[in-house]
Amino acid sequence: MKKLVSGLVTAAAVAMTAVSPAAAFDLGIVAFQMSSETHARVANAAEAAAKARGWTVTVLNSGGTMPSHVEQLETLVQKGVDGIIVAMGKPVEADAQFAEAKAKKIPVITVMSGTSPHTLFDIQVNEYKVGADAALYLLGQLNYQGAVLTQRFEGNVGTRIRGKVLDAVLSENTAVTVAGSHSMARTQSWRDDVRNGMQALLLQNQGKVKGIWASFDGQAFIIDDLLQAQGMKKGDITLVSIDGGPEAYRRIADPASLLNATVAIPFEDLGKAAVDALQAIAVDGKTKDSVTAGPYLFKDAVLVDANNVKGFLK
Amino acid sequence: MRGFIGTYGTALAGLAVFLFFVAFAPNFANPANLLNILKQVSYLAILGIGFTFALTTGELDLSFANIASLAAVATGGLIHGGHPVALAVLAGLAIGVAGGVLNGLLVTRVKVPSLIATLATASIANGLAFWLTAGVAFVGRWDKSFVALGRGSLFGVPALVLWMAAVTLAALFVLKSTRTGIHMVCTGEAEEPARLAGIRVRGMKVLGLTLSGGLAGLAAVLLAANLSSAAPGMAGDYLLTAIAAVLLGMTMFEPGRPNVPGTLVGGIVIGVLSNGLILMGADYYVQDIVLGLIIIGSVALSASTLKKAAFGV
Numbered sequence: 001m002k003k004l005v006s007g008l009v010t011a012a013a014v015a016m017t018a019v020s021p022a023a024a025f026d027l028g029i030v031a032f033q034m035s036s037e038t039h040a041r042v043a044n045a046a047e048a049a050a051k052a053r054g055w056t057v058t059v060l061n062s063g064g065t066m067p068s069h070v071e072q073l074e075t076l077v078q079k080g081v082d083g084i085i086v087a088m089g090k091p092v093e094a095d096a097q098f099a100e101a102k103a104k105k106i107p108v109i110t111v112m113s114g115t116s117p118h119t120l121f122d123i124q125v126n127e128y129k130v131g132a133d134a135a136l137y138l139l140g141q142l143n144y145q146g147a148v149l150t151q152r153f154e155g156n157v158g159t160r161i162r163g164k165v166l167d168a169v170l171s172e173n174t175a176v177t178v179a180g181s182h183s184m185a186r187t188q189s190w191r192d193d194v195r196n197g198m199q200a201l202l203l204q205n206q207g208k209v210k211g212i213w214a215s216f217d218g219q220a221f222i223i224d225d226l227l228q229a230q231g232m233k234k235g236d237i238t239l240v241s242i243d244g245g246p247e248a249y250r251r252i253a254d255p256a257s258l259l260n261a262t263v264a265i266p267f268e269d270l271g272k273a274a275v276d277a278l279q280a281i282a283v284d285g286k287t288k289d290s291v292t293a294g295p296y297l298f299k300d301a302v303l304v305d306a307n308n309v310k311g312f313l314k
Numbered sequence: 315m316r317g318f319i320g321t322y323g324t325a326l327a328g329l330a331v332f333l334f335f336v337a338f339a340p341n342f343a344n345p346a347n348l349l350n351i352l353k354q355v356s357y358l359a360i361l362g363i364g365f366t367f368a369l370t371t372g373e374l375d376l377s378f379a380n381i382a383s384l385a386a387v388a389t390g391g392l393i394h395g396g397h398p399v400a401l402a403v404l405a406g407l408a409i410g411v412a413g414g415v416l417n418g419l420l421v422t423r424v425k426v427p428s429l430i431a432t433l434a435t436a437s438i439a440n441g442l443a444f445w446l447t448a449g450v451a452f453v454g455r456w457d458k459s460f461v462a463l464g465r466g467s468l469f470g471v472p473a474l475v476l477w478m479a480a481v482t483l484a485a486l487f488v489l490k491s492t493r494t495g496i497h498m499v500c501t502g503e504a505e506e507p508a509r510l511a512g513i514r515v516r517g518m519k520v521l522g523l524t525l526s527g528g529l530a531g532l533a534a535v536l537l538a539a540n541l542s543s544a545a546p547g548m549a550g551d552y553l554l555t556a557i558a559a560v561l562l563g564m565t566m567f568e569p570g571r572p573n574v575p576g577t578l579v580g581g582i583v584i585g586v587l588s589n590g591l592i593l594m595g596a597d598y599y600v601q602d603i604v605l606g607l608i609i610i611g612s613v614a615l616s617a618s619t620l621k622k623a624a625f626g627v
Contacts, residue, residue, distance in 0.1 A: 034598065061598035065551045066541050071354045075592045078347040079340060092453045093543040096465065155449035185444075 025055040025283060027275075028076035031087040033064035037218070038243060038267050042087040042111050045271030053279065066093050073097035077104060083278045084108045087271070091116035107282045109274045112158070115295035120281065120288050123270050125301040127158050131165030133263045133303050134242050138211050139173055141238040141260065146210035147179035149201050151194060151219045154183050159215035162242055166213055179205045184219065194222045202226065214241035217248045220259055224251060227258045234258055244304060249312045252304060261305035264312065269299055324566040328583040335590035342593050349472060355585035356474035357533045361552050362559040362577040363485045364529030369560060369572040370489065371515075371522030372502035373421055373428040377436035378530040378556070381413035382549035384439040385534035390452040390544020399460045403535050410531020411524055413439060418520030428523070443546035451545035464540030477536055478578075481529065485574045498522055502572075558605055559584055561612035569615070584608065 027050045031043035043059055050057045058076070062069035069089065076084055077100050084106060091098060091114050098118035101108050108119040115122045138148065150166065153159040170176055182197030184190050202209070214220040220241035227237060237258055241248070244264025251257035277297070280286045291297065304312055319326075335342040342348075361378055368375040389406035393399065413435060420431035466473040489495035500508040501518040509515045533552075538544045562583060563576025584605070591601055 031598075056595060058592060058595045059598055060592060063551050064547070066543060066545065066548050067357060067537060068551055070541060071588075072592065074350050074354070075347075075589050078344060078350055079593050090451075090453070090543070093451075093541050095542070155444075160450070 026081045027055050027057050028081040028084045029059045030062060030072050032062050032069060032089055034061035039088045041267035042271040045268035046085050046275050049272040049275035070094050070097050077101050077106060083282050085274045086110045086113055089113040109277055111270045111274055121292050121295050121297050123273050123297045125265050125299050127161040128165055130242055130263045130301045131162035134240050135166040135169035137261050137303055138213055138238060138240040139176055142176060142211050144173050145175040147177050147208050148211040148213060149209050150178055150181040151198055151214040152183045153215045162215050179209055191222055194219050198223050198226060209237060211238040217241045217243040217262055224257050224259045232258055249309050252309045253313060261303060263301050264304045265301045266299055320569050325579055332586055339590045339593035342590055351585045351589050353472045353474045355581045356478040357537055358556050358559055359478045359578050359581040360481050360529050360533045361556040362581050363481055363574055364526035365556055365560050366572045366574060366577045367525040368522045370502045371498050371519045372505060373519050373523055375432050375523055375526040377417060377432040377439060378526050379549045379553035380436040380439040381410055381527055382530040382534040383547050384443040385409040385531045386538045386544040386548055387443045387446050387546055389535050390538045391446060393456050393460050394452040394454055399457055406535040407531040411528045414524035414527020418523040422516040422519050447546050451543050453543040456542050461539050461542055464536045482574060482578050555584055558609045562608055565612055565615040
């Protein structure tokens with residue numbers, strides 16, 4: 001029995017040593033909600049970039065709730081990690097934890113979160129610009145007239161901003177009218193909610209709708225499937241959304257799909273840029289201003305449609 | 315020996331896990347980290363003790379997490395709007411109590427099984443929370459006296475830990491030292507004999523569910539104060555973890571029975587595991603797997619009480 005216990009303890013100690021090399025930069029990554037593909041893409045890219053540098057990485061999922069989020073930040077600060085990356089966090093709510101990290105000289109970089117006086121900076125694309133790109137593309141395809149349907153999601157800051165920018169664009173282009181709008185519920189079964197809501201709107205407005213705007217690609221995929229099931233062909237209705245990713249590019253290139261365009265946010269680049277910035281500042285000792293002068297490090301989002309999709313399919 | 319292991323085995327296993335992390339998780343034994351763990355499990359313990367009250371009377375409450383979210387946004391909304399702190403706190407507590415009373419009446423008067431009644435109440439609470447907020451969190455630099463409820467400290471002990479201790483002691487007193495507490499236990503253990511003995515079993519069930527709702531209201535106020543924000547669904551994660559704490563608690567001290575010390579230790583074991591795994595660099599999904607294993611193990615050891623509460627068999 002003694003041998004078994006001592007063997008287990010030794011094995012655990014060896015395993016610990018194997019996973020935690022003493023000299024490696026110890027990075028904590030906190031993603032607000034890993035079940036959201038965009039959060040996961042940032043966190044996974046940051047993890048891969050950090051591991052490629054030989055860093056020790058702890059990836060945490062806050063499960064979409066603030067209590068877990070702040071608990072995880074508190075624990076990483078207590079652990080004394082060398083740096084923290086937060087994907088889609090909430091700097092105002094986590095103000096106390098960020099202040100504690102700063103007091104312990106732990107550099108924190110946020111991604112698509114907003115800024116805090118206690119963090120280095122926030123890496124993001126400008127959601128207002130992203131929203132404007134998608135809205136203007138849709139209106140251009142409609143020649144600035146006709147009825148559209150909108151599929152919204154008010155429970156997320158980014159998608160809410162996109163919707164508000166769409167409203168601003170529509171208010172200046174009154175020949176384009178909103179025939180119907182569905183706001184998605186924040187539930188696990190959101191896909192069903194989108195399908196049911198949009199199905200009802202399409203039935204109500206059969207033959208009248210020229211375009212559909214979706215606040216993110218996941219919604220657009222469901223709408224695309226609905227339209228295809230109704231026998232529609234590419235070009236019958238202009239379908240536009242935002243986020244980007246392999247499935248969106250595949251559909252844009254697919255002649256059977258009705259998805260015309262997405263605004264591709266480079267989530268993987270955002271995660272990798274966070275690791276690069278920590279390398280420059282926390283490891284190489286460069287100043288924060290040498291990476292970005294302000295509270296933001298902006299990255300470009302690109303509108304992807306049939307004209308340039310081939311470049312994204314690689 | 316078998317009796318000792320049956321009564322204290324889980325607590326000893328928890329102690330072994332604690333010692334393992336002391337030995338292998340960097341900074342785990344740091345006093346600041348240990349205090350952090352207690353702070354982090356405070357909501358879990360308060361909500362778990364509420365669930366313990368409901369389960370003691372033989373009923374399930376699956377609505378406490380959503381009721382807590384609703385109470386948090388009501389409290390947060392009032393604070394955010396510049397209303398008096400006392401009013402906001404009372405509103406949060408009142409919503410919790412009202413949710414509990416509604417559950418109690420549905421179970422005892424309308425005769426809806428608590429499993430169904432509290433799921434329905436949870437859905438209503440979730441809808442109301444989104445209605446109040448339109449999905450947008452109340453966030454801000456709130457009144458310091460309100461924030462102190464969750465972030466303050468007394469002689470170096472965080473306010474959250476003091477709240478947890480106060481709730482634990484009060485719950486222990488009610489269940490162990492008052493006639494009402496003993497009637498609640500009798501109601502849960504043998505409803506029909508309790509009724510024949512003159513105990514107002516329906517009243518006890520309403521009380522158990524009301525206390526569960528009331529403690530959800532208290533946890534909500536503390537959550538909003540600590541985070542200085544309130545969002546719909548913010549307490550949602552506590553449903554599973556608080557139930558897990560209670561189930562784990564039912565495997566120790568009074569095996570097979572919901573009990574306050576067990577719930578507290580169960581919550582602390584979950585907090586220790588979560589903290590220790592993070593410090594050891596375990597991936598995030600490992601925590602979910604461990605929590606699932608804890609629930610399976612606990613339910614296996616205390617299945618009869620749960621089956622009775624859920625299905626009346």
